[in-house]
Amino acid sequence: MSNYKKVASVFLAIAVVASLSSSTAVAATKKPAAKPATKPAAKSSAKPAAKPAAKETVVENTAAKPKNQSRSVVSADWLAQNLSDPKVKIIEVSTEQGLYERGHIQNAVNFAWHTDFVDPVNRDIISQEKFTALAQKAGINKDSTVVLYGDKNNWFAAWGAWIFNIYGQSDVRILDGGRVKWEKDARALTTAVPAPANGNFVATKADNTLRATLAKDVLPVATGKAKADLIDIRSADEYSGKIFAPAGFQELAIRAGHIPGAKNIPWGLNVNADGTFKSVADLKKLYADAGIDGKQPIITYCRIGERSSLTWFVLSEILGYSVKNYDGSWTEYGNSVGVPINNPSGTVWGKL
DSSP states (O other): OHHHHHHHHHHHHHHHHHHHHHHHHHHHHHHHHHOTTHHHHHHHHHHHHHHHHHHHHHHHHOTTSOTTSSSSEEOHHHHHHTTTOTTEEEEEOOSSTTHHHHOBOTTEEEOOTTTTSBOSSSSSBOOHHHHHHHHHHTTOOTTOEEEEEOHHHHHHHHHHHHHHHHTTOSOEEEETTHHHHHHHTTOOOBOOOOOOOOOOOOOOSOOTTSBOOIIIIIHHHHTTSSOOEEEEOSOHHHHHTSOSSOTTOOOOOSSOSBOTTOEEOOGGGGBOTTSOBOOHHHHHHHHHTTTOOSSSOEEEEOSSSSHHHHHHHIIIIISOOOEEEOSSHHHHHTTSTTOOOBOTTOOOTTOO
């Protein structure tokens, strides 16, 4: 009996261990199945899905959000709400002399396109050192949002934006509609000239990926040795060679016509009747209809590089294409010896 009890005890112990092991195994198999992992996961994934939708709504209603989701354009409403923001620096660049003095947007500093942005002796843009001094005097810091505006649908404000980008300002935008729309909307102007404290902006070395030169960029394309889309943004009469330049302009070339291979898309087609930029979809279509989709480099030019800077701004800063502005433009090209020219009108210098 004693041996029997011992054997029985052993069998009983084995049975208990087996039972416990079975229960543990069942519990282990049930836990993953019973784990509400999928349901909570569904809840947590549902919440993030809802948040982006809310953010998109905010973006659509935020007037300051640039059209290419980075730097580009601000609306008049946004600027009016941020006139006193110390991080927002406003620059007026107009063609008409005395316009700024008669009234300008609050806290705007005046830059003269024909003296402030260029070397007054050599034909070149302002130097790195002088631009640093100019920007600092205007109170611009390295983290400033620079908003430029001007007359004539931001023609020369875009030239200023191009210069700011060349010298490394990280956040450069243009006021949609410029001075003309601001005035038509009866928004306030002031004659008070601001006196900002010096900023800490320091210009970087000129970014040559934004600037085309005759020898390195333009001639290779004109002669078929390199591929790029050339865009002549001048009027149809300038492009065809019927006229050398619009009436009243002093800077001339002694040859008329255009660079071989260039497509004529006048700069004014980028904007609506009120001076605001056309929608991204309309701008893409405008250039796509001319065979330009951003798949290869683009070079813009005009007569002296200013009008073409607005087209540069549209293609580079709004559409995000790779674009260089050729600031030598037709006054350099049309005065150069030995370069190929297309002159459909056959206009000859001295026989007008």
